[in-house]
Amino acid sequence: MPLQEALEQGGHAVAWDGASAAGPTEQSAAADLVVLDAESEDCIEASEAWRSHDPPPGVLMVGGSQAAQERATQARCVFVANNAEASALEAQVQSVR
Numbered sequence: 123m124p125l126q127e128a129l130e131q132g133g134h135a136v137a138w139d140g141a142s143a144a145g146p147t148e149q150s151a152a153a154d155l156v157v158l159d160a161e162s163e164d165c166i167e168a169s170e171a172w173r174s175h176d177p178p179p180g181v182l183m184v185g186g187s188q189a190a191q192e193r194a195t196q197a198r199c200v201f202v203a204n205n206a207e208a209s210a211l212e213a214q215v216q217s218v219r
Contacts, residue, residue, distance in 0.1 A: 125157065125184060128208040132215065145171025153179045155219060160185035160194045160201060169197040180218030 129136050134155070142150040143158065145168055150156070156172050158165045160183035169181050183194035186204045194201035202214045 125204065125211070128211050129157075129215070131208050132212040134215070144168050146175045151175070155180045155182065155215060158183050158199070160190035160199075161187060163193075165193055166197040169199050180215075182214060182218050 126136050126138070137150070137153075139147055139150045141147045142153070142156065143162065144164065146153075156179045158168050158172075158181060162168075165183060169183070172179060172181050181197075181199050182202060183190070183197065183199045184202050184204045185191065185194070191201050200214050200218050202211055206214075
């Protein structure tokens, strides 16, 4: 199930802001949860930018490779496989909020 669809199925309002992949933007500054692509080598720096934002949102990383999971661990972020069931995704969303 695509990520956006799974989040919406869980009752979450979803907004896409590609620039937010690097950190907060004017459009995304009020987010209470940020989902970052752990496949991106810049995701660790992005997670740090989000954590320094006031107030900091929950940060969740998604990906499909071992390297992505390692980056999420290095960034101290919860990781969800991009092919996870909606219920598993929802459980992880709740754990970071």
